[in-house]
Amino acid sequence: MENTIKECEVKMKKSVDFFHEEIKAIRTGRANIAVLQSVKVPYYGQMTPINQVASLSLIEAKTISVKPWDKNILSDIEKAIITENLGVAVVNTGDSLKINFPELTEETRKEYVKKVKKMGEDAKINIRNIRRETNEKLKHMEKEKVISEDDLKHSEARVQKITDKFIKEIDDIVKAKEQELMTI
Numbered sequence: 001m002e003n004t005i006k007e008c009e010v011k012m013k014k015s016v017d018f019f020h021e022e023i024k025a026i027r028t029g030r031a032n033i034a035v036l037q038s039v040k041v042p043y044y045g046q047m048t049p050i051n052q053v054a055s056l057s058l059i060e061a062k063t064i065s066v067k068p069w070d071k072n073i074l075s076d077i078e079k080a081i082i083t084e085n086l087g088v089a090v091v092n093t094g095d096s097l098k099i100n101f102p103e104l105t106e107e108t109r110k111e112y113v114k115k116v117k118k119m120g121e122d123a124k125i126n127i128r129n130i131r132r133e134t135n136e137k138l139k140h141m142e143k144e145k146v147i148s149e150d151d152l153k154h155s156e157a158r159v160q161k162i163t164d165k166f167i168k169e170i171d172d173i174v175k176a177k178e179q180e181l182m183t184i
Helices: 002-026 033-038 069-083 108-144 151-180
Strands: 042-043 046-049 056-058 063-068 090-091 097-100
Touching: 002 033, 002 108, 002 151, 033 056, 033 063, 042 069, 063 069, 069 090, 069 097, 108 151
Parallel strands: none
Antiparallel strands: 042 046, 056 063, 063 097, 090 097
């Protein structure tokens, strides 16, 4: 029973961590290297994450520098960033790229907020599915006489508490990202 509850908590924590990483990729008005995490570059026949073929650095509030370790793939990196449609301006300096983040319009900010809220709802659905699976395991344990009915009720209450904690964490992440997006 304890292992089942611990396993539930670990799965929920991983789900929240994944959501938190995913949400970083949504750009705000400031430059953020995490926005480039989805960019993959063709390198020796493999689609390789950009951070494995170039160094990425923040050079000012709205600009990221991308310096490839192999200068021959500079144009491939540039194409990959443009193809990703991140809403950024890419300037090729010959040996590196400068990625400029333009100011977001009010309409764009609101669209990103909607996207963040949708992603938050999806993450909460995932948490609830983990709760349901855990409760089903616990009920099966009670049916098999591994745990008592009282243990089942107590365990379900603990699982609900854990679920509430992680749902609140997701709500807090969504609220913080919304605040970040709407701040000019």
